[in-house]
Amino acid sequence: MIWRHIASNFLTLLIVLLVALAAAVAWSKHEFSGPGPSEVAQCVQIAPGASLNAVSQQLAAQGAVSSAYIFRAGTDYMDKARDLKFGSYLLPPGSSMESILGVITAGGPSTCGTEVILRVGVRENSVLLRDMNPETGGFEEMARYNPAAEAQPAAIAAAGQKPDARLRVTVAEGVTSWQVAEGLKQADFLSGEIEEVPAEGSLAPDTYEVAKDSPRAALLAEMGRRQAAILAQEWEARPFGLPYESPEEALIMASIVEKETGLPDERPTVASVFVNRLEQGMRLETDPTVIYGITRGEGVLERGLRRSELNAATPYNTYRIDGLPPTPIANPGRAAINAALNPAQTEFIFFVADGSGGHAFARTLAEHNANVARWREIEAQRGEATDSPVQGDG
Template sequence: MIWRNIASNFLTLAIVLLIAAAAAVAWAKREFSGPGPSAIAQCVQISPGASLNAVSNQLAAQGAISNAYIFRAGADYMDKARDLKFGSFLMPPQASMEQIVETVTAGGPSTCGTEVVVRVGVRENTVLLRDTNPETGAYEEMARWTPGSGDRPAPLVQAQDRADVRLSLVMAEGVTSWQVVEALRAADFLTGEVAEIPAEGSLAPDTYLLEKGGDRNAILAQMASRQAAILAQEWEARPFGMPYETPEEALIMASIVEKETGQADERPQVASVFVNRLRQGMRLQTDPTVIYGVTNGQAVLDRGLRRSELDTPTPFNTYRIDGLPPTPIANPGRAAIRAALNPDETDYLYFVADGTGGHAFSRTLEEHNAAVARWREIERQQGLPADSPVQTAD
């Protein structure tokens, strides 16, 4: 009788424990998958090599999750406990633990946090300090500095010394190698002296993550390696009959296309004009190459070309030389390289600005001269200085 009572009590206790365990599991699932505790957007920052335990405790401390143990258990159940990716990720208000696990294990570009961005632009280089507004989730500029314009703003200097700041370089399409080197030199958190400017066109426009104390020459080598890979891929996929003997010639053409238009959808058309001219033995007659011969890629020419500059023979004056110039005139992106190797099939031989940011394309000199006249009238109406017409044949 006694043993029967003990067994009955034990069975009852076991049932109670099972019910409690089931309730606890159900509660944990709801906690893991349900809305999180944060009423505002949260920037979740994952350090290189961070453990799941450290990340879960960090998230609990900043109020992004309600329970560090449930977060770890859920990540383990999803088989993602070892998949943490370095970066800073913006989580929306009330993001669930499940959402957070999915995001921090998927990786991708960082979307929040404090960052110092070295921007290599066509017209100027700038260094920006940006941070995330937790209410809007948008980046806001906190400080800006143009190299050579005076001392760096104090917030920018202070941010560079923080352990959690993200450092990056954004290289625009169409900048010169000299501009890239100048930007790297202005990034005083980097090390290493650059003894020689890399070959023009050899650096890939892209976003590059930087590290405090990183070597400038190693960064340039990474840029060059990326560009070489892009050029090799696009050259291998080129169609038959392109008027280039080497990948380097295609790179020269791509740099001209890059400098001639800021509209992505125009690149294949612009490339078609130059390819048509090469095939017909016509001179390219493109202003950006003449400008490069004047500046050597080490300045922005804030004026139109002078007649004397158009008349002066140089290796880059395509009004005076046949064929391509000897080197690229900038660093083209993949899209421009692809356009140079895959131009549209047109019979265009000329183009000129049309006042909309794009260009008017023409088949004959008569059509082109009419388009030039329309552009001159637009310049006059807008009070712009008259510039030399682009793509006007001799």
């Protein structure tokens, strides 16, 4: 009788323990897959070679997970303990342990933390230090300087040495290859020499993420590969009947379009003007090509064109030569290449600035002269009147 009683009590206790264990497992599973405790975005930085235990403790200390033990157990159960990827990752508010594990084991480019960015621009270059504000989920600028004219701030120098800093190079649309090469020389987080300036137009304006001490030559090669791929893709998809004999001629046109307008919506219309002119045997008559013939892309012409320069017979003076200049005059972006190969269907053969940052387009010389008169009035009001011709003033 007593043994039957003991067995009954043991069986009851076992059932209670099993129920408690099942409840604990269910609760742990809910904790692992359910919403996390953080009410704000979290920037989690995974150090190179970090152990699962260290990462679990770090996440718990930051308040990203409710239990380091449950996160570690769940990671082991999913056989992900060896898949942690070095980097800095932005976690949305309320991220579950399961979703956090997915982010830090998937890897890829860092999405938060410290960024040091070299921006290569048409008029000047700049280096920026940005840091993620987890509360807003956005980057905030912490420091900036012009590497050609200013000393490097200590904050940027220190950030560039951080092993988890994100290093990027951003190349603006319309910069020349010489400007890109000179800009890369100003990035102290890159290494190596640049033996020669790449061909004009051959580099893709874009943002490039790099590792510390990446070779400058390798980065230029990657820019070249991207531009070649873009041009090949856009050329393959072009419509019939365009006045280009080769992808290189389309690239030349794209560079002119890029330099003639800073308004994305205008690019196809500007391209249509030049395509119409080519088809009608008219000269392109565009100032940016003349300027390139003077500077050869080495810097910016900080003045208006002189009458003697507009009259000079040079390969890039489209007021004096027929057709396209011999090479691109800058590195056009994909949008400008697309516009050159997909121009708007218009009858425009003239255009001139309209004072708003855009242009006024015309089909006839009479319409164009009226637009020019309005532009001259705006110039006079601004005290900017010049003797230079205006775009398309044939």
